Amino acid sequence: MSMKEWMELDIDHLEIEPVTELEKQRVKQHILKKRKKTPLWKSIGVAAVLLISATTVTTFAFPSVAAQIPFMNNVMSYFNDDYGQYTNFELFSDDLSLVDSDNGVSILIDHAVYDGTNIIVSYALETEKDLGKSIGVSGGNWFDVKDAIAMRGSDYIIQIDDTHYVGVAEFTPTFKTGINPETIEVSFKPKAFYNYETLLEVKGDWSFNFSLNRVDGTVVTVNETVKNEQVSLTLNSIEFTDVSTVLAYTQFASEDLRKEWLSVTPTLTVKDDLGNIYVDGLGGGGSTSDDFIxxxxxxxxxxxxxxxxxxxIEPTAIASLENGRGHEKIQLDSIVIELTK
Structure with missing residues (x-):
C-alpha cells in the first residue's frame, strides 16, 4: 500500500496486525549484529547549497495517520537491545511525524531527541518495491546541524518486510565555540538509498527541517584520573538525563607511546552494581589537535x-597503526562513581 493510500484510509476502521515474536527476535538479532559496525565519520567543511527543481516536494506532518501504522508509530521498538539504549526514547523524545515522498519512496521522521551533546532520530521508509536488505543512505546530505563545523555518528536501517524499513541515526555535532546550544536546527536531505549487496540505488528528492530543544539534565563534575606510564584518562564530568548518560573525558598519551603508534583512542566499559552493562568496549567520539597526545x-x-x-567505568586505550596493521590495548584502573538520588 502506498503512502498516498495510507493517508486516505478510514483510520477508525483500520485493522492492525501484531508483530509476531519470531519477527521481533529476527529484528533483534539483526540489529545487534549491525550495531558492531564502525561509526560513520563526517566532516562539514562547505556550506550546503540547496537547488530548487521544477518539481516541488512538500514535507507533511500527519501524526494521526502515523499513529495508526504500527511500525511507523513506534520505530524505536525494533532497535531495543540488551543494553537498553533506547528505553526512555519514545517517552521523552519529540514526536515529529514528518513525511516526505518521492520516486516511490516515502520517509517518515518519527521521533528525535537532543540531550545537549548527541541527537538520536528514528525514522521509517515505505517503498514501492523491495530494495533488499543491507541498505543505507548514499549520495551525501546525511543529517546536518546548523552551525556545526564537524559531525560524527552512525546510521542503521533494517528491513521489516518487503517494502518497509526502520532506521535510527545517532550523531554528535561539534561547534566552533566548543559550547553546544540549547536549541539546534537539524536538516535531512538524502539523495539516494543504496543496497550494499545488490548495488541497487533509488534516487530521490526528500527534504526535512526541524528544531530540537535539549532535554533537561544534571551535570556532575568528576575530575578523576587513572593512569600508568603510557597513558592517562581523566573523567571530567557525567551528565544524567531521562534518555541518556554522557561521559566527558580527556585522555593523555605519552610521547613515547605516540612515536610507536599512529593513534591512541579511549574505549570504555560501563557497568553498575546491579550487574547491568551499559557500554562494552565502546569508543566514543572526540577530537585531537596534537596527533593523539x-x-x-x-x-x-x-x-x-x-x-x-x-x-x-573501565577505560582501555587502543594504540593503533590503523588500517588493520596492528594495535595494542592498554588497560587502566576502574573509576567508581557513587550515584545519588
Missing amino acids: TFTGTTSFGAIKDGATKLF
Whole structure:
C-alpha cells in the first residue's frame, strides 16, 4: 500500500496486525549484529547549497495517520537491545511525524531527541518495491546541524518486510565555540538509498527541517584520573538525563607511546552494581589537535537503571597503526562513581 493510500484510509476502521515474536527476535538479532559496525565519520567543511527543481516536494506532518501504522508509530521498538539504549526514547523524545515522498519512496521522521551533546532520530521508509536488505543512505546530505563545523555518528536501517524499513541515526555535532546550544536546527536531505549487496540505488528528492530543544539534565563534575606510564584518562564530568548518560573525558598519551603508534583512542566499559552493562568496549567520539597526545571526547549510553547506586567505568586505550596493521590495548584502573538520588 502506498503512502498516498495510507493517508486516505478510514483510520477508525483500520485493522492492525501484531508483530509476531519470531519477527521481533529476527529484528533483534539483526540489529545487534549491525550495531558492531564502525561509526560513520563526517566532516562539514562547505556550506550546503540547496537547488530548487521544477518539481516541488512538500514535507507533511500527519501524526494521526502515523499513529495508526504500527511500525511507523513506534520505530524505536525494533532497535531495543540488551543494553537498553533506547528505553526512555519514545517517552521523552519529540514526536515529529514528518513525511516526505518521492520516486516511490516515502520517509517518515518519527521521533528525535537532543540531550545537549548527541541527537538520536528514528525514522521509517515505505517503498514501492523491495530494495533488499543491507541498505543505507548514499549520495551525501546525511543529517546536518546548523552551525556545526564537524559531525560524527552512525546510521542503521533494517528491513521489516518487503517494502518497509526502520532506521535510527545517532550523531554528535561539534561547534566552533566548543559550547553546544540549547536549541539546534537539524536538516535531512538524502539523495539516494543504496543496497550494499545488490548495488541497487533509488534516487530521490526528500527534504526535512526541524528544531530540537535539549532535554533537561544534571551535570556532575568528576575530575578523576587513572593512569600508568603510557597513558592517562581523566573523567571530567557525567551528565544524567531521562534518555541518556554522557561521559566527558580527556585522555593523555605519552610521547613515547605516540612515536610507536599512529593513534591512541579511549574505549570504555560501563557497568553498575546491579550487574547491568551499559557500554562494552565502546569508543566514543572526540577530537585531537596534537596527533593523539591529547584526545577529548564523550561516550553516551542510555539512562541509568533504577536502583543502581554505583557506576564502574573501565577505560582501555587502543594504540593503533590503523588500517588493520596492528594495535595494542592498554588497560587502566576502574573509576567508581557513587550515584545519588
